[in-house]
Amino acid sequence: MQRELVTHPGAVGIVAHDGERIWLVRQPREAVGVPDLLEIPAGKLDEEGEEPLETAKRELAEEIGKRAESWEPLGSFFTSPGFTDERVHLFLATGLSDVDETPEVQENERIDVDIRPLSELDELIGASLDSKTLIGLLHLRARRAR
Amino acid sequence: MQRELVTHPGAVGIVAHDGERIWLVRQPREAVGVPDLLEIPAGKLDEEGEEPLETAKRELAEEIGKRAESWEPLGSFFTSPGFTDERVHLFLATGLSDVDETPEVQENERIDVDIRPLSELDELIGASLDSKTLIGLLHLRARRAR
Numbered sequence: 001m002q003r004e005l006v007t008h009p010g011a012v013g014i015v016a017h018d019g020e021r022i023w024l025v026r027q028p029r030e031a032v033g034v035p036d037l038l039e040i041p042a043g044k045l046d047e048e049g050e051e052p053l054e055t056a057k058r059e060l061a062e063e064i065g066k067r068a069e070s071w072e073p074l075g076s077f078f079t080s081p082g083f084t085d086e087r088v089h090l091f092l093a094t095g096l097s098d099v100d101e102t103p104e105v106q107e108n109e110r111i112d113v114d115i116r117p118l119s120e121l122d123e124l125i126g127a128s129l130d131s132k133t134l135i136g137l138l139h140l141r142a143r144r145a146r
Numbered sequence: 147m148q149r150e151l152v153t154h155p156g157a158v159g160i161v162a163h164d165g166e167r168i169w170l171v172r173q174p175r176e177a178v179g180v181p182d183l184l185e186i187p188a189g190k191l192d193e194e195g196e197e198p199l200e201t202a203k204r205e206l207a208e209e210i211g212k213r214a215e216s217w218e219p220l221g222s223f224f225t226s227p228g229f230t231d232e233r234v235h236l237f238l239a240t241g242l243s244d245v246d247e248t249p250e251v252q253e254n255e256r257i258d259v260d261i262r263p264l265s266e267l268d269e270l271i272g273a274s275l276d277s278k279t280l281i282g283l284l285h286l287r288a289r290r291a292r
Contacts, residue, residue: 005176006152006229029228079226081177081178081180085179129222131277134281142288
């Protein structure tokens with residue numbers, strides 16, 4: 001049985017949409033034994049204690065080549081409080097535009113951008129297998145239903 | 147940076163309600179440095195490959211002393227696919243009744259039951275800091291809004 005406590009610097013996840021489409025990514029996830037997983041753009045905080053919003057801006061540019069005019073916090077959560085202190089901070093990013101230059105991406109990151117219509121939100125929620133993505137999309141659907 | 151892959155047998159989380167109240171639990175979570183965390187009843191699969199529904203029935207009895215007439219799967223998710231294969235299977239449990247005998251609880255589990263009115267669902271979602279609880283409550287709210 002897993003008893004050790006895994007320390008983690010924390011992470012961010014970004015729900016990025018333009019009212020019609022949502023920007024998702026696919027990347028290999030060897031830990032869970034699937035060829036790739038559909039996720040919201042995300043990434044780890046720098047070891048040096050980066051502010052979550054700064055991480056989110058950096059990751060949005062790195063992963064989908066966008067900046068956002070509006071950033072709204074969607075709360076945070078512990079992924080698995082029984083064995084790790086990993087906390088994920090979620091943001092809603094709108095007012096998207098292309099970054100002038102795509103930042104350098106680490107060599108070991110193989111990420112495919114997957115842009116989906118928001119009309120598919122129910123299906124995307126049903127198919128989501130990743131905690132941050134599921135929580136981000138459930139929050140988005142609740143807001144759009146208001 | 148955390149690079150190791152943590153193997154995990156998998157877990158369950160149970161959204162247990164009677165239409166008026168929801169059964170939550172509080173327990174110490176030293177991994178995340180909070181005195182206790184409000185969570186849905188939950189637990190790990192036995193090492194021997196227990197079926198998630200069996201785990202859920204066992205944990206509901208152990209943690210809140212209830213059985214349920216109706217069990218409905220709410221899907222499953224990976225808590226943090228970047229570094230662990232932990233997968234949580236969620237269930238909706240209704241038609242609750244007391245178990246005849248409270249099963250023996252492991253000595254190291256100090257769990258307090260916290261029964262909340264469903265009218266507080268928005269506040270509970272806002273205060274949830276645990277992935278399975280947040281996902282379970284967001285699913286429940288979406289169903290009740292239909």
